[in-house]
Amino acid sequence: KQEVTQIPAALSVPEGENLVLNCSFTDSAIYNLQWFRQDPGKGLTSLLLIQSSQREQTSGRLNASLDKSSGRSTLYIAASQPGDSATYLCAVSGFSGAGSYQLTFGKGTKLSVIP
């Protein structure tokens, strides 16, 4: 059974700092990996999706990398801003064995960017 771990559970940084969020997964037979952002009381917003054949994806100040063989992904946020404060969730898509692909989520990293 796929397990996804995100470390740290919470992170507080001063505005302007570059930071890295970590995600690890136990089964490397994934189809893709997705990073989401969740604001308090809100739904999940998709940030980046990396296919299993890719090494990284970039969107603005965000860069996500994937090392499928070692079961790791990182989300790099450059020049952090207070508006980046949210919980960041990592999810991997893999074959569930029940005839479908399933997204398995980590429990997230709660990021606070201090002005």
Add this chain to the structure above:
Amino acid sequence: DAGVIQSPRHEVTEMGQEVTLRCKPISGHNSLFWYRQTMMRGLELLIYFNNNVPIDDSGMPEDRFSAKMPNASFSTLKIQPSEPRDSAVYFCASSLDSRTEAFFGQGTRLTVV
């Protein structure tokens, strides 16, 4: 497109009552997912539909939970009877297929007292 639309946003009900959560996926998306989020367990997949057909319901916790997708633009998740331990945020998500980018609704916060 307005994205995935869920209703109601908040629901407070008494133990034993029936609760129905509703979801309208993004038009053209063939896959629909229902998730439950709690502090203790995080996000858990309850059930997955493809082309309106339930494919994987192994995450549905008990027979009290049921889900339907009568057409491509509407799905319901029903809990009958509801219990306090069902209190959570329930999310609906849709995607073109089960392997592509998933888009989430705003969620329904359910409180069973």
